[in-house]
Amino acid sequence: MAIQLSERDMMIFKFIEEHQVLLEKHIAWFISCDEKPVLIRDRLRKLFYLDYLLCQRHAGKLPWWTTPTKPLVYTLSGMARGMVDGAECQMDLTDTDIQRHLLEVANLRMIFLMDQKSGLISDFRWNTNRTDDSRLALVPATVTFSRNGSTHRAALINNFGIAPDKVRDASELAIAQGDVDMVWIISSDDIQQEKMQKALLDSPVANRLAFATHQEIYKAGVVKSKWQSVNKIYAPVIAESVVESINWNPTLATA
Numbered sequence: 001m002a003i004q005l006s007e008r009d010m011m012i013f014k015f016i017e018e019h020q021v022l023l024e025k026h027i028a029w030f031i032s033c034d035e036k037p038v039l040i041r042d043r044l045r046k047l048f049y050l051d052y053l054l055c056q057r058h059a060g061k062l063p064w065w066t067t068p069t070k071p072l073v074y075t076l077s078g079m080a081r082g083m084v085d086g087a088e089c090q091m092d093l094t095d096t097d098i099q100r101h102l103l104e105v106a107n108l109r110m111i112f113l114m115d116q117k118s119g120l121i122s123d124f125r126w127n128t129n130r131t132d133d134s135r136l137a138l139v140p141a142t143v144t145f146s147r148n149g150s151t152h153r154a155a156l157i158n159n160f161g162i163a164p165d166k167v168r169d170a171s172e173l174a175i176a177q178g179d180v181d182m183v184w185i186i187s188s189d190d191i192q193q194e195k196m197q198k199a200l201l202d203s204p205v206a207n208r209l210a211f212a213t214h215q216e217i218y219k220a221g222v223v224k225s226k227w228q229s230v231n232k233i234y235a236p237v238i239a240e241s242v243v244e245s246i247n248w249n250p251t252l253a254t255a
Contacts, residue, residue: 003050010084012040012047016076017086018128019106021099023071029110044074052080060096063188064107064218073099091135098136101160104214105140108156108186111222112143120223121145121238138162138170142180147223147238154237155180159187164199175205182208182237184227189213197230206230210237 008031015030016022022030024044032038047053054077057070065071075093076086091098109126116124124145129137141156155174157167171183183205187193193211200206210227217225222238229235 003046005052005083008038008040009043009047009052012044013052013076013080013084013086016053016074017081017084018130019102019109020089020091021073021075021093021102022106023073023103026103026106026110027074029113047080048074051077053077056094058096058099058103060100062100062103063214064104071103073103090132097160101136101140101158104158104160104186104188105156107214108158108217108222109141111217112145115221115223116145118221120221121147123151138166139174139183142174152238153180153182155183157183157185159185159192159196161192164196167196168200168203171200171203171209172205175208182210184210184212184237186217187211187213189215193228194232197228197232200230203230210235 011031012027015027019026024041027044028038028040031040044053044055048055054075055072058073059070062071076084078088081088093099093102105128112121112124112126115121122145125143127142129139129141131137139155139157142154143156144151144153146152155171157170159167167185171185174180174183185193185196187196190213193213197211200209203209207229209230211230212225212227220226227235227237
C-alpha cells in the first residue's frame, strides 16, 4: 500500500540517518525542536509496516532508561536511506553496544532540547560528527548554546569503555582545533567516571574537562547536573547564576 510521504516523514528519515539509531522519544523531540513534542507513535508504526523503517527491541540495559519494557529502536531501511541520500552503514547497527552508544548520544541531544524548552539555555546548536561509518566517532558531537549572556562551546565524549589514552588524544585535538572551549565526558556510571578522571589528571587540557554520568544528566538535565572537574571538584560549567559562573575558574580545577 503506497502512502504520500510528508515533510515530517522526511525529517524523521533525516534524523535517523544522522544518528543511525533512534528511539521514538528522541524523534518526537528532534522534529518538534523547542515546541511541545509531537505524537508520532502511529506514524512510526505505519512507516515500519511499509518497510521505510526497521524496528527492534534494544537487547541491553540503558543506564538512563527507567521503564521495565526495553525500548524500540528505529533504523532506516535501504529504501528510506536512498530517499535522504544516506550511505549504508558499515557497522552492525543491531549490535547492543553500538546501539547503546548511539542512543546515549541521541539522548544527550534530547536533554539539551528539554533544557532549551525550559528556558535554561537558548540558541542551541548541535553538530553530529560522523566517521566513515565503519567505526564510532570518539567525539560524536559538538554543541554551542547561550546561558546567562555567555556562549558555551563544548565537545562531547561518550565514555562507553574507551581507552583513556584515546580520550586524552581526542580531548587535546578538540581543544587545539579551537572550535570548542571545553570537553564534556559523560560516563555510564560513577565507577567509569572516576577511572577516567584519574587517568586524565595529568592531561595538558585537564582544566578544560568536565565529567558527569548519564543517570545524572537524564535526571537533572544538562544545566542542573552536578558536573565535576578532573579531580572531582564541583564544576558549574553551566552555572545557575552569573556569580557562580564567575567563581568557577577552570585553571584552578586541577590545583
